[in-house]
Amino acid sequence: MHNFEYFTPTRVIFGKEAEKETGRLVKEQNCKKVFLHYGGNSAKKSGLLDRVCRSLEGEGIEYTMLGGVIPNPHLSLVREGIEVCKKEGVDFILAVGGGSVIDSAKAIGYGAANEGDVWDFYDEKRSPKACLPIGTILTIAAAGSEMSDSSVITNEDGWLKRGYSNDKCRCKFAILNPELTYTLPDYQTQCGCVDILMHTMERYLNHGENMEMTDGISEALMRTVIKNARILKNEPENYEARAEVMWAGSLSHNGLTGCGTDGGDWASHQIEHELGGMFDVAHGAGLAAVWGSWARYVYKDSIERFVKFAENVMGIPHTENQEETVLAGIAAMEDFYRSVNMPTSLKELGIEVTDEQIGELAEKCTFFGRRTVGCVKALGKEDIIKIYEAAR
Ligand code: NZQ
Ligand code: ZN
Numbered sequence: 001m002h003n004f005e006y007f008t009p010t011r012v013i014f015g016k017e018a019e020k021e022t023g024r025l026v027k028e029q030n031c032k033k034v035f036l037h038y039g040g041n042s043a044k045k046s047g048l049l050d051r052v053c054r055s056l057e058g059e060g061i062e063y064t065m066l067g068g069v070i071p072n073p074h075l076s077l078v079r080e081g082i083e084v085c086k087k088e089g090v091d092f093i094l095a096v097g098g099g100s101v102i103d104s105a106k107a108i109g110y111g112a113a114n115e116g117d118v119w120d121f122y123d124e125k126r127s128p129k130a131c132l133p134i135g136t137i138l139t140i141a142a143a144g145s146e147m148s149d150s151s152v153i154t155n156e157d158g159w160l161k162r163g164y165s166n167d168k169c170r171c172k173f174a175i176l177n178p179e180l181t182y183t184l185p186d187y188q189t190q191c192g193c194v195d196i197l198m199h200t201m202e203r204y205l206n207h208g209e210n211m212e213m214t215d216g217i218s219e220a221l222m223r224t225v226i227k228n229a230r231i232l233k234n235e236p237e238n239y240e241a242r243a244e245v246m247w248a249g250s251l252s253h254n255g256l257t258g259c260g261t262d263g264g265d266w267a268s269h270q271i272e273h274e275l276g277g278m279f280d281v282a283h284g285a286g287l288a289a290v291w292g293s294w295a296r297y298v299y300k301d302s303i304e305r306f307v308k309f310a311e312n313v314m315g316i317p318h319t320e321n322q323e324e325t326v327l328a329g330i331a332a333m334e335d336f337y338r339s340v341n342m343p344t345s346l347k348e349l350g351i352e353v354t355d356e357q358i359g360e361l362a363e364k365c366t367f368f369g370r371r372t373v374g375c376v377k378a379l380g381k382e383d384i385i386k387i388y389e390a391a392r
Contacts, residue, residue: 001211001214002260004259006256007170007255008147008170008254008255008256009172010146010147010171010172011025011172011173012174013025013174013175013176014177014243014246016177016178016179017177017179018175019048019051019177020051022056022135022137022175023057024059026059026094026135031092033062033088033090033092034056034063034092035063035064035066035081035092035093035094036052036053036056036063036065036096037066037096037101037104038066038095039067039068039070039096039097039101040067040069040070042183052137064090066080066084071283072100072154072161073100073101073103073152073154075153075156078153082108082112090112091133092133092135093108093134093135094135094136094137095134095171096137098140099140099145099195101136102134102145103143103151103153104151104153105134105136106131106145107122107151108132109131109133110131110151110164110169113129113131114128121164122164128166128168130168131169133172135173136173136174136175137175137180138175138176138180138246139184140184140189140192141181141192141196141249142191142284143249143283144253146174146250147174149165149255150163150164150165150253151163151164151169152164152273154277160364161276161277174250176247178245179239179242182236182237182242186236186341189232190232190233190341191284192249192284193229193232193245193284194284194287195249195284196245196248196249197252198268198269200218200222200252202264202266203218203257203263203265204264204309205295205376206265206376208261208262214257214258215308215312217256217257218257221257225248226336228241228245233341263375266373266374267294267373267375267377267379269287270374271290271294271361271384271387272286274361275289275346275351277364278357278364285342285343288337288343288344288349289344289391292333292344294374296327296390297377297383297386297387298379299330303322303323306326306330307325307326309329310326311325313329314328314332314333314336315332316332345391346392358388358389361388362381362384362388363381365384366381366384
């Protein structure tokens with residue numbers, strides 16, 4: 001087991017009607033003015049936004065609002081939010097929505113608490129000294145941003161989608177009411193389930209030796225998500241299934257399933273982020289579309305971990321032929337993706353990429369030659385091109 005530091009400072013309020021606690025929780029932050037950030041129409045349509053506003057007003061909390069965050073959130077709206085926060089003396093951000101809203105809120109939090117261009121942090125030019133405190137009311141179980149240290153933003157200038165990780169942006173509290181996810185279209189529910197799975201798979205399929213505790217938690221998490229994703233396909237208002245998936249979403253990306261690992265692989269995420277930047281695809285669907293091609297390209301470099309995954313997560317019976325077991329495990333995962341209408345190729349994802357575009361995606365993925373991605377196998381531009389080609 002590798003040495004590790006486990007830091008999860010986010011207070012979680014989980015369960016039915018949990019959003020009623022919003023006013024009280026914000027009040028405890030002793031802030032003067034709140035910036036209420038939200039996405040498109042879903043939180044308005046469901047009445048959630050109104051309930052949140054009433055909860056803040058009930059505690060006499062002053063707030064200003066900015067909606068319009070889109071999936072794969074844009075830097076331009078982040079800049080607008082920073083302006084508002086600075087002008088209006090905002091000292092707390094409340095994000096109502098999914099990963100995109102929370103990530104936009106985190107970027108605004110960095111921008112409002114530091115001088116200079118916020119993109120510098122995502123471009124790894126410098127580090128922020130602080131971030132405005134953030135609380136969230138989650139409406140989709142997926143990205144895990146409610147407890148993670150990350151934020152992913154797309155810069156429209158060059159369509160660069162970049163993640164930035166720093167503990168300073170971790171949410172002060174996360175309100176998780178599984179009922180708020182009943183209104184999700186099935187496609188978004190399943191994209192979320194893929195993302196949750198992938199956050200644990202990225203850490204589990206690593207180069208390290210076996211870990212009983214962390215591996216056990218990870219395997220239970222993956223089996224739970226697969227089981228409940230199938231239930232939600234037919235029963236979108238099954239509270240228990242929504243609750244299991246929502247809690248899995250937070251645990252999958254708060255660091256718990258990475259404790260003792262070598263940090264995990266993350267190549268699938270990096271390969272998907274470029275697709276999100278260029279084609280604006282839903283993150284979870286993009287991951288499902290490339291994962292199998294990545295797995296088949298790299299499994300020989302960490303075959304024991306892939307065998308363990310196949311047997312303990314996908315239920316492949318033990319045989320002496322490791323390679324056969326691994327390939328059956330990968331195929332079983334792809335069967336699961338298909339069973340919940342998730343794509344397993346770029347074509348099924350709905351995009352046709354030219355050779356030229358594949359070259360550009362791979363170039364961007366290596367930060368224009370400045371890095372390799374992945375740790376099971378360190379991937380350079382040529383490897384990434386092969387994976388995109390195999391995923392076609
Ligand atoms: O904008 P609205 O109208 O709310 O619609 C959203 C959006 O269209 C809709 N939605 C959300 N809650 C709903 C709902 N529709 C009906 N009922 C509800 N209760 O769902 C759509 C997707 O929302 P989004 O926030 O984009 O989804 P998700 O949580 O999957 O976030 C995706 C973003 O997070 C990034 C991804 O790259 C992507 O940009 N990630 C962030 C991470 C992090 N910060 O730690 C890690 C992840 O790996 C990921 O990269
Ligand atoms: Zn993800």
